[in-house]
Amino acid sequence: MRWPVIVAMLLSAMWVSAAASGSHGKVPTTINVLAEGDSITVFGNVIATTTITSYAQFFAASPTANTTLTDKALTGSTLQSVTARGPADDFSIVPGALNIYTTLTGANDLDTYPGGTDAIAAANYESAIFALAAARRAAGWKVCIVTILSVNDTAGNIRRNLINSVLRSAVGKQIDCVVDFAADPTMGTDSSCNNNPSDWFADCVHPTTIAHQTYLFPIYTTAITGAIP
Secondary structure: OOHHHHHHHHHHHHHHHHHHHOOOOOOOOOEEEEEEEOHHHHOOOOOOOOOOOOHHHHHHHOOOOOEEEEEOOOOOOOHHHHHHOHHHHHHHOOOOOEEEEEEEOOOOOHHHOOOOOHHHHHHHHHHHHHHHHHHHHHHOOEEEEEOOOOOOOHHHHHHHHHHHHHHHHOEOOOEOEEEOHHHOOOOOOOOHHHOOOOOOEOOOOOEOHHHHHHHHHHHHHHHHHHOOO
């Protein structure tokens, strides 16, 4: 069974469950997803025969009833630049819909983020992520943060592991859900970006299109589905 069909079945099951229980109030008629981040959200780094190359694009193209996704990610983005785009992103909120905001950063700024030690830099990054999440939640979004994938840099991997652990424990507190790319044993280990470059990571930064489709898109779909009340 192909993933787009599975996605549709998952979302349909969630709609039926929520409607049947009646315990979550009015079921939203529309799910409006906005994907922010850097080039990893923009494209899969491989020559492809289709314009659909990233996890966000695969989600947007999947036949999910009452669900739309807008990809606002920009190549080269950092946590600071994504935060600065937040007020403009808020114009994408659809009244009456379940509005879900996701973001993935770290590839362009984590290894050089201010802090005297890796632990301090990671803590500073966490604070900035939670400030972004608080602002977007206040605007009306449910916020799902994507855990940071492996990088070809020792400091970056130390910091991302610290941050990812904190993000997982923040669900239901500072954030509404986590899209846990980093928990995947193929894509998320410190050495993942050096493995199978022709298959999963083309340059130790950008997952290939097949990696997006095989691993990241299903993980993203599961997280978004889980955020539906």
